[in-house]
Each structure stands twice: as C-alpha cells, then as structure tokens.
Amino acid sequence: GAVVSQHPSRVICKSGTSVKIECRSLDFQATTMFWYRQFPKKSLMLMATSNEGSKATYEQGVEKDKFLINHASLTLSTLTVTSAHPEDSSFYICSAISGRTPNEQFFGPGTRLTVL
Amino acid sequence: GQNIDQPTEMTATEGAIVQINCTYQTSGFNGLFWYQQHAGEAPTFLSYNVLDGLEEKGRFSSFLSRSKGYSYLLLKELQMKDSASYLCAVRDRGNTDKLIFGTGTRLQVFP
Numbered sequence: 556g557a558v559v560s561q562h563p564s565r566v567i568c569k570s571g572t573s574v575k576i577e578c579r580s581l582d583f584q585a586t587t588m589f590w591y592r593q594f595p596k597k598s599l600m601l602m603a604t605s606n607e608g609s610k611a612t613y614e615q616g617v618e619k620d621k622f623l624i625n626h627a628s629l630t631l632s633t634l635t636v637t638s639a640h641p642e643d644s645s646f647y648i649c650s651a652i653s654g655r656t657p658n659e660q661f662f663g664p665g666t667r668l669t670v671l
Numbered sequence: 672g673q674n675i676d677q678p679t680e681m682t683a684t685e686g687a688i689v690q691i692n693c694t695y696q697t698s699g700f701n702g703l704f705w706y707q708q709h710a711g712e713a714p715t716f717l718s719y720n721v722l723d724g725l726e727e728k729g730r731f732s733s734f735l736s737r738s739k740g741y742s743y744l745l746l747k748e749l750q751m752k753d754s755a756s757y758l759c760a761v762r763d764r765g766n767t768d769k770l771i772f773g774t775g776t777r778l779q780v781f782p
Contacts, residue, residue: 598775662713
C-alpha cells in the first residue's frame, strides 16, 4: 500500500519559535495533500488542502500566515507553525491522495507538537 | 453547515458484534469513509460507501443510506485489538476531495 511519512514525529519548542513539519509520499506521487490537527480525544480538523505548485486552500478560521504550507513537489508538503504558542500544541497529521486511487487518503503517522 | 455526529464512546465484549452509527448533514456528498485510529497513531482506512447499501469486508461491514444521511460500521467477532477510535468522514462534493470528519467513537472491547 501507499506510504506517507512525517518528520519529525515529536517536537518540543519554546514559545515564539517556528517549527517545520514535513510530509512525504514515499512510493507514489501525491496530487493533493491535506493537513489536519487533532486535539486529545477529539476528531481530525482539516486545516488546509495543498496542491503541488499552487497556493494552499485554508479552511475557515485557520490563519494562513500562522500555518504556512508549501507543496514544493509531488512527494513533499511542509507545514510551518510560525511564532508558536502553547495553544498550538497539538497532533498534526497529513494525508495524501494518489492519482491512481483517488477514493483513498493515505495518512502519515502524525507529529506531536508541544510548545512550552 | 457541516455536521457529522457519532456516539462518543461505546463498550462491547470480545467476540460480540457492535454497530457504530454516523449521521451527517453536509452541503455536498461524494462518499462516506470509515477510519480506525489507535491512540497516538494515524487513521487507517476501513471502508468507503458512495451508493446506498452494505459493503462487507471481512469482519467489518459498512452501510449507507443517502436519503437518511445515515451510515453505520458493523464490527463482528470483536477482538481486543479492535479497541480504538472509529472515525466517520464525508467527502465533499467537487474536485477538492477533502474529508469532513465526525466526532469519532471510542470503542473499548472487554474480555
């Protein structure tokens, strides 16, 4: 099956710093990637949709200047949390769609961000 | 608005059958997905329904009624490893392929 990786798996940072999270599709080209955040014992909330070579589409209420998304290639999307604050602490998960199996999103293992 | 509801928690006994319901009210509909998620891990795909009826896949089955905005996931012969959260998600109509996730149901299987 299709594999999506995320790096890092865990990150702890100080308030005010920026953190970059990478999402890679390892064995397929991802036409579209998605970024979600998940609070403890809650469901996934879609943050943005990312297409290679174009600007990300953000969901209502998500600050695009706060959560910078760059989809540089068909196998890599990055999410940068800028000037992180404790309320940004969360589980961030990416997913990717392959052109060959458009009915299925393949999820990465997630990144646990803790902002002190 | 978009609204997808599931029971928050359920419990069941090993070997039993459990049905997890999902009701949805969304502006568009282009398929319904069920995912399983263990704590601290990524969701894994279980099933996909776009037409009314039952889709069976081993111990797991999923049902959809578009007219009622209703789906359920049926888990048979429950095993301890089935203890997890089960997420219902609706794919929005259009070319975005984005999923709107329900609240999730935490299932605890007891021996």
